[in-house]
Amino acid sequence: MKMFLKSTWFFIPQVIAFLLFSYINRNVDDCIVLGILFIFFSVDDYRKYKKRESFLADLQQKGLTEEVAEQTAFARKWSLIEKKGMIYYCLIYSGLPLTVFFTALLGYLIFIIDMNRQVKIDFQGGFIISVLVGLTLGIALSRFLWSVNQKKSALLSNSSH
Numbered sequence: 001m002k003m004f005l006k007s008t009w010f011f012i013p014q015v016i017a018f019l020l021f022s023y024i025n026r027n028v029d030d031c032i033v034l035g036i037l038f039i040f041f042s043v044d045d046y047r048k049y050k051k052r053e054s055f056l057a058d059l060q061q062k063g064l065t066e067e068v069a070e071q072t073a074f075a076r077k078w079s080l081i082e083k084k085g086m087i088y089y090c091l092i093y094s095g096l097p098l099t100v101f102f103t104a105l106l107g108y109l110i111f112i113i114d115m116n117r118q119v120k121i122d123f124q125g126g127f128i129i130s131v132l133v134g135l136t137l138g139i140a141l142s143r144f145l146w147s148v149n150q151k152k153s154a155l156l157s158n159s160s161h
Contacts, residue, residue, distance in 0.1 A: 071156055078153045086146050094142035103134030 059069055081089055089095075107130040 075153065075156050078149055082153070086143075089146050090139055090142045094145055095139050097138075098141050099135050099138030101134075102137045103130050106130035106133055
């Protein structure tokens with residue numbers, strides 16, 4: 001457990017977000033729910049850490065490095081994604097999650113700005129703005145990630161020959 005805490009920095013943003021949310025929203029019920037979610041995700045991260053630790057031990061027994069295993073896994077995964085095409089990748093595989101993330105983030109920021117009454121934004125206008133900007137950012141970033149992954153795949157295939 002001690003090594004897990006030293007090797008993962010994920011606790012810092014989660015704890016800061018929990019404390020900030022607790023300070024802003026002084027509703028005890030919401031803080032309890034958020035605390036339960038924090039514990040759930042912490043246990044899940046610990047489970048992933050233990051799985052990765054055993055994976056690294058297996059690699060060491062086979063005489064492989066972590067880098068070689070990650071490159072092989074990337075090449076296998078990317079070949080499947082590449083067969084489906086760029087449109088699939090940009091819309092479904094990475095574009096949709098990125099769009100949802102950016103839309104939620106912008107919607108939350110608009111909500112906070114509106115809550116503090118610094119700028120008055122109607123709900124419908126703020127929602128449309130966050131969806132359009134989130135969609136644009138999500139698709140643009142996924143298109144960029146497609147080209148980065150293409151270059152990485154080409155580099156891996158050239159180095160393996």
